[in-house]
Amino acid sequence: MTIYKAPLDDMRFALYNVLGAEKVLAGLEGGGDHNRELIDAVLDEAARFNEQxxxxxxASGDEEGCHYDKATASVTTPKGFKEAYRQYADGGWAGLTAHEKFGGQGLPHVLGALTKEMIDSANIAWGIYPLLSQGATDALEHHGDAWQQDTFLKPLVEGRWTGTMCLTEPQAGSDLGLLKTRAEPNGDGSYKVSGTKIFISAGDHDFAENIVHLVLARLPDAPAGSRGISMLVVPKFRVNKDGSLGERNKVAAGAIEHKMGIRGSATCVMNFDDAEGWLIGPAHKGLMAMFTMMNAARLAVGIQGLAISERALQNSLNYARERLQMRALSGPVNPDKPADPLTAHPDVRRMLLTQRAFVEGGRVLAAYAALQSDIETRGTDESERKKAGELLSFLIPIAKGLLTEAAQECTKEALQIFGGHGYIAEHGMEQFVRDARIITLYEGTTQIQALDLLGRKIMQLQGAGLKHFLGEISDFCHAHASDEALALFIGPLAVAAKGWGDLTQDVAKRAAANPEELGAAAVDYLYYSGYVTLAYFWARSVLAASVAGVPADVRQSKRDTASFYFARILPRMHMHKAAIDAGVATLPEVI
Amino acid sequence: MTIYKAPLDDMRFALYNVLGAEKVLAGLEGGGDHNRELIDAVLDEAARFNEQxxxxxxASGDEEGCHYDKATASVTTPKGFKEAYRQYADGGWAGLTAHEKFGGQGLPHVLGALTKEMIDSANIAWGIYPLLSQGATDALEHHGDAWQQDTFLKPLVEGRWTGTMCLTEPQAGSDLGLLKTRAEPNGDGSYKVSGTKIFISAGDHDFAENIVHLVLARLPDAPAGSRGISMLVVPKFRVNKDGSLGERNKVAAGAIEHKMGIRGSATCVMNFDDAEGWLIGPAHKGLMAMFTMMNAARLAVGIQGLAISERALQNSLNYARERLQMRALSGPVNPDKPADPLTAHPDVRRMLLTQRAFVEGGRVLAAYAALQSDIETRGTDESERKKAGELLSFLIPIAKGLLTEAAQECTKEALQIFGGHGYIAEHGMEQFVRDARIITLYEGTTQIQALDLLGRKIMQLQGAGLKHFLGEISDFCHAHASDEALALFIGPLAVAAKGWGDLTQDVAKRAAANPEELGAAAVDYLYYSGYVTLAYFWARSVLAASVAGVPADVRQSKRDTASFYFARILPRMHMHKAAIDAGVATLPEVI
Structure with a gap:
C-alpha cells in the first residue's frame, strides 16, 4: 500500500516564494479576489479530497480495471470511481478554472495545475476522466457557438456530463491527416458522423448521464490531409431544446483496451454510425480547435509526469529511511541496529535526489507555464498577454516532453530503491512504472513534442517564446550576478542559456539546408531545452529559499537539490549537444 | 503477437568473425571436438527449439501466470511450460555445458551463452527455471562432495530435477549478512534447516520430480554477519541410497508473488521447517559457493537483458518498416502510399540504432566473457587460465550492470516506436518492458554490481582484470592505428580507454581518503566502464566486418551502428565522469 500526502508546503513555495504568484494574479483582470487566503483554502480542500x-x-482501481459489457456496449469503472466523481462534481472541482459566464469558478489556471497534480498523484487513472472533460471544456469555450455552449459546455462545467477527444483512428495516430471518419450534412445544420475511433479515453463509463464527444472528421468537400479536418460535437445522448436528454445517439463503445497501466481509465474503441453531430468552429478548421484542447491537455500530461513522480518519491524516500540493509562504507551510522538505513548509501541518495530535482523543479516549471496561461487570458496589457501566450506555447512541448520522460526515470529509480520488493505488485511501485509509461505516448509522443518545439515553436514562429525565455534567464543572471546565495549557479546557468541560443541557431541553419537535420536533432534538442529550463527554475528556487523567513530545512534542501542538479543532471546537456552535432549522418537507414 | 527469429547470422559473426572463437576453442583441453560444424549444428537446433x-x-505464459494451490502447497506453471521443459531435457539442453563426468556434454560456455540468449528471447520467464538449475549445477560441480554430486548433480544435469538458490529473506536482501535461517546438526552428518526464504525463483513447479534447493543458513556456532553463512543442499523429496525418491522433505512453498512481469516464473516464499539438508563445502564458507553460482547467474542475467532487447528490436524494426505515418521532412519517400514508413523519421532510426548498438555490441561482450570462462576452465596454460579468470570476474558486473540497464532503455524505445499501440497488451511490447524490469534487481541490483566492480574487482583485487582489459584495448589500438577501416574509431577508443584508467586512479585515490566516495562514484563508474567496453567491441566488430568475405550489408550495418554508437552513445561517458568528479559532496543527506 503506497502513501500519498499532498506536498502543500512545496506547492506554496513554488507558487508564492519562487513565482510571486500572489502579486501576478492580483494584477490580472478579476484577480483581486484570487488572494492567498482563497488559494490556500482551495489547496487545503484539494489535498483533503485527493488524499482521502x-x-x-x-491500487484497487488498477487491480480491478474497467469492465466492458458487450450486450449494452457500456463500460463500468472500478469500485468507488463513480462515487468519487460525484464528490468531485459536487465539490465544484469540474468548473474550477472555467469562466464564470458558463458557471465556472474562474479561478486561476495555476491553481488548476496544482490541484491537477494532486489528482494525478492520488490516482492518475481516475484523473484522466476530468482531464478529458477539461479538454472539451476548453474547445467549447473558445470555439463553440452560443447554443453549443449553453447545451454542452454548462453541463461539463457543472460536472454533470463529461467529455472526450475523438482523434485517433487505426491508421491515423501521430498523423491525423490520414483520418477517415466522415461527417455528412443533414441539411438542417446537423451532420451524420460515421467512422471508428480508437484509444478514446473516457469514451464510455458510468460517471455521468451524458458524454460530449468532440470528434475530428472529414466533410464531403474536405481537402486531403490535415487541412481537411473538421471538429464536431457528438453527444452520447441527444439533447432536447430544454437541455433534457433525448434518445441515444448512434455512437457507442465497441471494446476497451487491455493496457499496461492506467487500468482504471476506460480506453475505448468508439463506433460512430451516422451519429448526429454539429460542427464546432468553421469547416475544415478542426485542427485549430483540436490544438486548443490539446495544448492544455499537453501541459496536464506533463503535470501527470510530475504527479506520479512525486508519489513515487514519497514512497521510495519513506522506504529508504526505514529499510535497514548493509553498513555505510565509512562505518555504521546505526551501530545499535543490525544495519544502516538505505539512505546511508550514496547511490540511494542519488536516486532520491534525482526524483526530487525533477519533481520540485518540474513543479515550478508547470506552475510557471500555467501562470502564463492566466496572464494570457486575463492580463490587462495586450503586449503582456501576447508575450505570455508565446511563452506558454513554447514551454508546453518542453514541459510535456521533459516531465513525462523524467517520470520514466523517476518511477524506475523509485522502484529500484525497493530492490526486489519493488517488482512485487503489493508494494505499489510497479504500478507507478506501468501507469507512467503512457504519458510519453498520448497527447503526442515525445517525438511529436520535439518536432512541435523545434519545427513549429522555434523554426516557424521564429522562436518568439525562446527569445522571451532566454531574455528572462539573462535578466535573472545579470540581476543576481553578485548574489552570494547563487554563486554556484549563475555562472553555469548563463553558460547553459548561451549554449541553448547558439545551439538553436546552429540547428536552424543546418535544418534550412537539410530538413532531415531537424528530425535528427529534435528529441535531443527537447532534452537540452528541458535541462536548461529546469536549471533556471532551480536557480530561482535557491534564490527564493535564501530570503529571510524561509525555514532552514527548506533552504538547505533547495540548495542541496540544486547543487545536485547542476553537478549531476545538467551535464547531460553536453551529451545531447554531441548527439545533435553528430547530425543526421549518424542516423542512416537501418539495414 | 510478437515475432522472434534467432539471430544466427549475427551470433556466428560475433563468435567466429569478431572473437575468432573457433581457434580459441581448438586450443583448449578437449576443444578439438568443438569445431565450427558442431557448434553451428547446436545453434541451428537451439534456434529451432526456441523459435518453435x-x-x-x-505471451500466453504472461497472461496465465503461475497458480499456487494452498491445499497442496504446490505451484502449477502456465499451459505448455511443463511439456516444453520435457522437450528441453530430452534434447540434452540441461547438461549442455556441464562436465562429461557428471553426464554433461561438456560443450563450451560460449555456446551456452548463445543458446541461453535464444531461450530468454523466446521466453524469459520460462528460461528462469533452467537458469536456477544451472546455478545449482555450478555450485555442486565446484563445491559438492562426491556423494552429493552423484545424488544431486547428475539428475540436474540430466534435467530430471531442477535447482534453486535460496538466499533472500524478508530482512536480508542485498545484505545477506542479516539472514536468520538456521541449520542444526543432527549428529549423523545431516542438518535440520529452518527458516523462511523469499523471492525463490523456481521454488516450486510441475516440471520435475524433485527440486534441489541450495540454501544459505547459519550453523549454531556461526560468527555474526556474512562470515557465518553456510550453504546446504535441501531436496524437496528425500533421496534414497539408490537414488530413488523417498518421502517429502519438510520444505514447501508458502505462497507465490504477484509480480510486474516474468509472470510465468514461479517466485516463491519457501518455508523450511526442520527440513533435512547437508552442508555443501566447509561450514561458514557458504558465500564462496554462493558466489560460484552467482557469478555464472549474473552473466546469464546480463544475457537476459541482451535477449529481451533483441526481441524488442526485431519487433520494433518490423513495425517501423510497415507502419505508415507522416511524411519525411525532406519530402515523400513513398509518394504512391498515403504516408511514409516510420523508418523515414530520423528519431525512429535513432531508437532502432540504440537498440541495435546495445544488442549486437552486448552480444560480443557476453560471448567474450563466456569465452573467458572456457579458457579459465579448459585452458592449457596456467597463466592464461588465471588471466581469463580475472578478466571474467572483472567483466561480469559490467555485463550484468550495463546489459540489464540497457535493456530498460531498449525495451522502452521499442515500445515508444509503437506509439499508443505499444501500451496495449496485445502487441506484446509492454510485456518486454515489464519482464525486463526485474533484471536490474535480481542476482544483485545495479548498485550491487557497481560496488562489486569498483569496490571488489578494482580496489580489493588491485584491478587485475581492468589492467588486462585496458592492455588488450591498447594493443588493439596500436595494432590498428593506421587501419583505414578503423580510422573513425581508434582515436576515440584510445582516448576513452585512457580516460577509464585515469578515472579509476582518481576514484581509487579519493576512495582511499573517504570510502563514501566509492559509493558515490560506483554506479556512474559502472556505466562509464560499460560504455568504453562496448566501444571496444564495436571497433572490433567493424574490423571483423571489413575483411573480405563478409557480406556488404553486414559490413555497412556494422559500420553504421558503430558510427552511431561512437557519435551518440559513447559521449554519455562524459556525463558519468562529471557526476563522478562531483563526488559525494553533491549527494548529501536527503532532508
Missing amino acids: VLAPLN | VLAPLN
Whole structure:
C-alpha cells in the first residue's frame, strides 16, 4: 500500500516564494479576489479530497480495471470511481478554472495545475476522466457557438456530463491527416458522423448521464490531409431544446483496451454510425480547435509526469529511511541496529535526489507555464498577454516532453530503491512504472513534442517564446550576478542559456539546408531545452529559499537539490549537444 | 503477437568473425571436438527449439501466470511450460555445458551463452527455471562432495530435477549478512534447516520430480554477519541410497508473488521447517559457493537483458518498416502510399540504432566473457587460465550492470516506436518492458554490481582484470592505428580507454581518503566502464566486418551502428565522469 500526502508546503513555495504568484494574479483582470487566503483554502480542500477519496482507490482501481459489457456496449469503472466523481462534481472541482459566464469558478489556471497534480498523484487513472472533460471544456469555450455552449459546455462545467477527444483512428495516430471518419450534412445544420475511433479515453463509463464527444472528421468537400479536418460535437445522448436528454445517439463503445497501466481509465474503441453531430468552429478548421484542447491537455500530461513522480518519491524516500540493509562504507551510522538505513548509501541518495530535482523543479516549471496561461487570458496589457501566450506555447512541448520522460526515470529509480520488493505488485511501485509509461505516448509522443518545439515553436514562429525565455534567464543572471546565495549557479546557468541560443541557431541553419537535420536533432534538442529550463527554475528556487523567513530545512534542501542538479543532471546537456552535432549522418537507414 | 527469429547470422559473426572463437576453442583441453560444424549444428537446433517451442508460450505464459494451490502447497506453471521443459531435457539442453563426468556434454560456455540468449528471447520467464538449475549445477560441480554430486548433480544435469538458490529473506536482501535461517546438526552428518526464504525463483513447479534447493543458513556456532553463512543442499523429496525418491522433505512453498512481469516464473516464499539438508563445502564458507553460482547467474542475467532487447528490436524494426505515418521532412519517400514508413523519421532510426548498438555490441561482450570462462576452465596454460579468470570476474558486473540497464532503455524505445499501440497488451511490447524490469534487481541490483566492480574487482583485487582489459584495448589500438577501416574509431577508443584508467586512479585515490566516495562514484563508474567496453567491441566488430568475405550489408550495418554508437552513445561517458568528479559532496543527506 503506497502513501500519498499532498506536498502543500512545496506547492506554496513554488507558487508564492519562487513565482510571486500572489502579486501576478492580483494584477490580472478579476484577480483581486484570487488572494492567498482563497488559494490556500482551495489547496487545503484539494489535498483533503485527493488524499482521502482518490488516493485509496489507486491500487484497487488498477487491480480491478474497467469492465466492458458487450450486450449494452457500456463500460463500468472500478469500485468507488463513480462515487468519487460525484464528490468531485459536487465539490465544484469540474468548473474550477472555467469562466464564470458558463458557471465556472474562474479561478486561476495555476491553481488548476496544482490541484491537477494532486489528482494525478492520488490516482492518475481516475484523473484522466476530468482531464478529458477539461479538454472539451476548453474547445467549447473558445470555439463553440452560443447554443453549443449553453447545451454542452454548462453541463461539463457543472460536472454533470463529461467529455472526450475523438482523434485517433487505426491508421491515423501521430498523423491525423490520414483520418477517415466522415461527417455528412443533414441539411438542417446537423451532420451524420460515421467512422471508428480508437484509444478514446473516457469514451464510455458510468460517471455521468451524458458524454460530449468532440470528434475530428472529414466533410464531403474536405481537402486531403490535415487541412481537411473538421471538429464536431457528438453527444452520447441527444439533447432536447430544454437541455433534457433525448434518445441515444448512434455512437457507442465497441471494446476497451487491455493496457499496461492506467487500468482504471476506460480506453475505448468508439463506433460512430451516422451519429448526429454539429460542427464546432468553421469547416475544415478542426485542427485549430483540436490544438486548443490539446495544448492544455499537453501541459496536464506533463503535470501527470510530475504527479506520479512525486508519489513515487514519497514512497521510495519513506522506504529508504526505514529499510535497514548493509553498513555505510565509512562505518555504521546505526551501530545499535543490525544495519544502516538505505539512505546511508550514496547511490540511494542519488536516486532520491534525482526524483526530487525533477519533481520540485518540474513543479515550478508547470506552475510557471500555467501562470502564463492566466496572464494570457486575463492580463490587462495586450503586449503582456501576447508575450505570455508565446511563452506558454513554447514551454508546453518542453514541459510535456521533459516531465513525462523524467517520470520514466523517476518511477524506475523509485522502484529500484525497493530492490526486489519493488517488482512485487503489493508494494505499489510497479504500478507507478506501468501507469507512467503512457504519458510519453498520448497527447503526442515525445517525438511529436520535439518536432512541435523545434519545427513549429522555434523554426516557424521564429522562436518568439525562446527569445522571451532566454531574455528572462539573462535578466535573472545579470540581476543576481553578485548574489552570494547563487554563486554556484549563475555562472553555469548563463553558460547553459548561451549554449541553448547558439545551439538553436546552429540547428536552424543546418535544418534550412537539410530538413532531415531537424528530425535528427529534435528529441535531443527537447532534452537540452528541458535541462536548461529546469536549471533556471532551480536557480530561482535557491534564490527564493535564501530570503529571510524561509525555514532552514527548506533552504538547505533547495540548495542541496540544486547543487545536485547542476553537478549531476545538467551535464547531460553536453551529451545531447554531441548527439545533435553528430547530425543526421549518424542516423542512416537501418539495414 | 510478437515475432522472434534467432539471430544466427549475427551470433556466428560475433563468435567466429569478431572473437575468432573457433581457434580459441581448438586450443583448449578437449576443444578439438568443438569445431565450427558442431557448434553451428547446436545453434541451428537451439534456434529451432526456441523459435518453435518456447517463443509461442511467451505471451500466453504472461497472461496465465503461475497458480499456487494452498491445499497442496504446490505451484502449477502456465499451459505448455511443463511439456516444453520435457522437450528441453530430452534434447540434452540441461547438461549442455556441464562436465562429461557428471553426464554433461561438456560443450563450451560460449555456446551456452548463445543458446541461453535464444531461450530468454523466446521466453524469459520460462528460461528462469533452467537458469536456477544451472546455478545449482555450478555450485555442486565446484563445491559438492562426491556423494552429493552423484545424488544431486547428475539428475540436474540430466534435467530430471531442477535447482534453486535460496538466499533472500524478508530482512536480508542485498545484505545477506542479516539472514536468520538456521541449520542444526543432527549428529549423523545431516542438518535440520529452518527458516523462511523469499523471492525463490523456481521454488516450486510441475516440471520435475524433485527440486534441489541450495540454501544459505547459519550453523549454531556461526560468527555474526556474512562470515557465518553456510550453504546446504535441501531436496524437496528425500533421496534414497539408490537414488530413488523417498518421502517429502519438510520444505514447501508458502505462497507465490504477484509480480510486474516474468509472470510465468514461479517466485516463491519457501518455508523450511526442520527440513533435512547437508552442508555443501566447509561450514561458514557458504558465500564462496554462493558466489560460484552467482557469478555464472549474473552473466546469464546480463544475457537476459541482451535477449529481451533483441526481441524488442526485431519487433520494433518490423513495425517501423510497415507502419505508415507522416511524411519525411525532406519530402515523400513513398509518394504512391498515403504516408511514409516510420523508418523515414530520423528519431525512429535513432531508437532502432540504440537498440541495435546495445544488442549486437552486448552480444560480443557476453560471448567474450563466456569465452573467458572456457579458457579459465579448459585452458592449457596456467597463466592464461588465471588471466581469463580475472578478466571474467572483472567483466561480469559490467555485463550484468550495463546489459540489464540497457535493456530498460531498449525495451522502452521499442515500445515508444509503437506509439499508443505499444501500451496495449496485445502487441506484446509492454510485456518486454515489464519482464525486463526485474533484471536490474535480481542476482544483485545495479548498485550491487557497481560496488562489486569498483569496490571488489578494482580496489580489493588491485584491478587485475581492468589492467588486462585496458592492455588488450591498447594493443588493439596500436595494432590498428593506421587501419583505414578503423580510422573513425581508434582515436576515440584510445582516448576513452585512457580516460577509464585515469578515472579509476582518481576514484581509487579519493576512495582511499573517504570510502563514501566509492559509493558515490560506483554506479556512474559502472556505466562509464560499460560504455568504453562496448566501444571496444564495436571497433572490433567493424574490423571483423571489413575483411573480405563478409557480406556488404553486414559490413555497412556494422559500420553504421558503430558510427552511431561512437557519435551518440559513447559521449554519455562524459556525463558519468562529471557526476563522478562531483563526488559525494553533491549527494548529501536527503532532508
